[in-house]
Amino acid sequence: MAFTQRAFDDRDDAGRRLGERLARGGEADKEPVVLALPRGGVPVGHRVAEELGAPLDIIAVRKLGLPGHPELAMGAIGEGGVRILNDEVVRGHGVDTEALDAVERSERAELERRAALFRQGRPRVSPAGRTAVVVDDGVATGSTARAACRVARAQGAVRVVLAVPVGAPAALRALAGDADEVVSLSAPAWFQAVGEWYTDFAQTTDEEVIGLLREHRDAAGPGVDADVGVEAAGVRLGGHLTVPEGARGAVVFAHGSGSGRHSPRNTRVAGTLNGAGLGTLLFDLLTEEEGEDRELVFDIRLLAERLRGAADWLGARPEAAHLPTGYFGASTGAAAALVAAADAPSGTGAVVSRGGRPDLAGARLAEVRAPTLLIVGGADTAVLDLNRRAREELTCESALEVVPGAGHLFAEPGALEQVADLAAAWFARHLPPGG
The missing domain is CATH 3.40.50.1820 (Alpha/Beta hydrolase fold, catalytic domain)
Incomplete structure (x- = not known):
């Protein structure tokens, strides 16, 4: 794992720098495909894909929020039936199977809705036999990033690289077990929130995500x-x-x-x-x-x-x-x-x-x-x-x-x-x- 201290103008700036770092380092030198976490990870992934000359797609994951306290993650889910649980949170708050299943059903329905919305009927870009470069705009707890790495692995990726502009050091270290390589440009010891490391951290819209994905698909040629x-x-x-x-x-x-x-x-x-x-x-x-x-x-x-x-x-x-x-x-x-x-x-x-x-x-x-x-x-x-x-x-x-x-x-x-x-x-x- 390697990183340097750095702050970013916006997601576009962060993605360009991250892409340059990956192109130099060679971590994604085997037929890479960039899989970005929507929504904020897509503008970053857009620039990474440009630097690597790789296709871009989303990788759909959803946080499983604790009933009554949805801001607290008790796990995450991803495409292909992937589910990751934080057993400590689940047991510590007495979440039974029925309540857990209810949250998962709701979040999986939303996951499928958003995946269909963003892809606009286009086929999913598969990482099978390739290097999956999983990109987000930052890592705080790492639960969704962990789910994304496992989804990419389940989809046949031969190598998984997690790449983010900034992340909490403890979370990045923990993610080393789910990715073959973790690349972060910044891992400040005083990390509190991803947005603190961007001058402009405006919310990414659905329309921006759809447009960036369409741009990459159109550039690939019609076949x-x-x-x-x-x-x-x-x-x-x-x-x-x-x-x-x-x-x-x-x-x-x-x-x-x-x-x-x-x-x-x-x-x-x-x-x-x-x-x-x-x-x-x-x-x-x-x-x-x-x-x-x-x-x-x-x-x-x-x-x-x-x-x-x-x-x-x-x-x-x-x-x-x-x-x-x-x-x-x-x-x-x-x-x-x-x-x-x-x-x-x-x-x-x-x-x-x-x-x-x-x-x-x-x-x-x-x-x-x-x-x-x-x-x-x-x-x-x-x-x-x-x-x-x-x-x-x-x-x-x-x-x-x-x-x-x-x-x-x-x-x-x-x-x-x-x-x-x-x-x-x-x-x-x-x-x-x-x-």
Whole structure:
């Protein structure tokens, strides 16, 4: 941990100085993404991102205030179901489980509202496989900063750097256990409040946050984001292709029975992958007429041929020809993805299954060479058992991740976000640029 005594004109000045310090020090030299705590951390993060040449996003966290005394933090929560408690405060004030849960429900609803407001429908920028630079305008107690660091880690960051212009020395020392590096320009022994170290500490507005995030997204370039007609195995299928500017890989989605390219769950996962710098192709495995035939819906051989054909079509596109490719399969689509991977082992970088039926791939499981991640809900016991058995048949690198309490559709709060983060981290690891 390193710092020097310094006071700041405003958040813009603080962010510029902090960014220069990080660029010099090299703490964020592995594909950094700047994650700023709204609202006050965003103007600081804006300048840090400019200095590092990195994307900028918010990292949504909320303080859990003590009932009757909301100014006193008994913990904090973050995206993806992260919760941190100060057991001393909770026990010392006799807060029972019911009261704690009520505060968390209220704050989580506000967290989700603000995240949606600030991002304005744009996908979250994922830190999976990258260095997450968590930025705020200062640290007093450190509870929200701690939550933010843990959220970034849970979202797949390989390294977490907490960077602030000023902070209380004790809080900064305590945060060293949650971040790989803590950088502060000032840590005065007589610290009382963050605002004392700024000449201008005016409140940051929602509009300022939205504008700064939009500015960074627009500067990154449009990439490709369009409806397409996918030529696969002799038929033309509707699809949607997204390739972010500077994409590091591409993922072809295989939906489950009764679903298609408009699947809200796959669309949400795809948004997280886009934020992690991965292209995505969501397409209909069957034509509209074919979709009415229940036998075709479960024809794994046919679905695998369509999936492989879609991957070949994607590889011929100029914006994706250089990108390593993986498959993301849900339900029966997971079996199709595994069979497609077995059919073309050299052309498949990785496979991820969400609530999948890998058992339907049968004997082809042993032929899969692509690193495979199986994600199952803890409450989806029958499918979990099938995945455990299927994994025993895999001879490639594999992992089984269980999302606690989640059902087959991952409809529980934060469950699908965990799926998306796990998938982004797996693809980031196994679809390296130029792989």
